[in-house]
Amino acid sequence: MGSIDRYIFRTTLSSFVLVLVSLTGVIWITQALRDIDLMTSERQTVVTFLGITSLVIPALVLIISPIALMIAISHTLNKLATDSEIIVMNAAGFSPFRLFRPFVYATCVVSLLVTFIAAYLAPDGLRRLKQWSAEITADVLANILQPGHFAQLDQNLTIRIRERLPGGQLSGVFIDDRRDPKERVSIVADRGTVMKNGDGSFLVLEDGNLQRFEIDKRDPALVAFARYAFDMSKFSNQGHDVALGIRERYLWELLSPAEDDPVYSQIPGQFRAELHDRFMAPLYPFAFAALTFAFLGAPRTTRQSRNFSIGSSILAVFALRMAGFACSVMAVKSPLAPVVQYLLLLIAIAASLWIIVGGIVLEPPAALIEAIDRSNARLLRLFRRPAAA
Secondary structure, eight states: OOHHHHHHHHHHHHHHHHHHHHHHHHHHHHHHHTTTHHHHTTOOOHHHHHHHHHTTHHHHHHHHHHHHHHHHHHHHHHHHHHTTHHHHHHHTTOOHHHHHHHHHHHHHHHHHHHHHIIIIIHHHHHHHHHHHHHHHTTTHHHHTOOTTOEEEEETTEEEEEEEEETTTEEEEEEEEEOOSTTEEEEEEEEEEEEEEETTEEEEEEEEEEEEEEETTOSSOEEEEEEEEEEEOGGGOOOSSSOOOOSTTSOHHHHHSOOTTOHHHHHOHHHHHHHHHHHHHTTHHHHHHHHHHHHHHOSOOOTTSOOHHHHHHHHHHHHHHHHHHHHHHHHTTTOTHHHHHHHHHHHHHHHHHHHHHHTTOOOOOOHHHHHHHHHHHHHHHHHHHHHHHO
16 A cells, blocks of 8 residues: 555545544434433433443444445545645546545445444344343332332333332332223232242232223222232343344344244344345445545546535435335345345446546536526526615
8 A cells, every 4th residue: 555545545534433433422412312211210320321322332333334434535535636636646647446446445444344333243232232221120119119209110101109118118009000002000009019939020019909990981990909919020020031123133143043033933024124234234335435436536626616526426325325225124025125225236336436447527417507507697686686776
């Protein structure tokens, strides 16, 4: 790698890191604010909050990296063009394809990073996030139920206790259960105790009453009880048997899922879509880099506007990524959708390389430039008339 290649390589990668950190930080903050209840309703520390929310960063980097690379290449090419370095290199015998070589080196680094994240780091972070969340809610009575506060354990389940007594006993227990859309259950008990056995975890209530309001009945059913067991197993798991979703699977687990995997047996199409997404993740940096260079890498004088090329490269990258998202959605039901996505990526890379090797300068049509000039002239005349009057 020559000095020019090292210069472009360093400039591109340093810009990539800066853009990647900035974009990831902004998006991570928006995601973290949604989990701020970890420090409020669930009484967790700032360290726990930051630890849990930071586990989604690899998944964010996986999506943002190709976009950050495109921005970094655009910045580097614009810097080279502004300083007339591209023209000097072209005059010295550097063809556009030769100039593209250090950008390929930088793209290979980004692609290797994306490959590692897609195969291992992102699913590992997501599964750790799921297990950590399960452990936080494992001892729900210790972490969430605070005397005098209403705790919402589920979307439609609220529990309140008046106070804690010695020996782990709870006093003044109130439960409002609306998880069943056909009925609403309200329970009030003098005392409650947590019991765990082979069947799960239960909140055993003593000396209370239960009111059941059913939709099709006018009056509620009232039952007084001396002892009643309320199932808390859903909220008292210890995080050992956490069911992994598709995004939490490593690449090799997607390649050969177990035959008795209940998730795979229910939604095999989503396994296929996720697997091909992991395979195509390292290809997107090459496609974005090639498209960006095809529009911006040709030598131009400082008098020639680069706005059309910048806008066109952004539109091309955006269209390719949106088409990829659409194919990923359709891949759940159609095995041909991933094939279309591979073809789109290969066509984008091949067309860009053809433009780069041929030294083709992508400029707007002359008719379009004339139409824009005429429109600008009309606007200038329109704004000058009131001023003259």
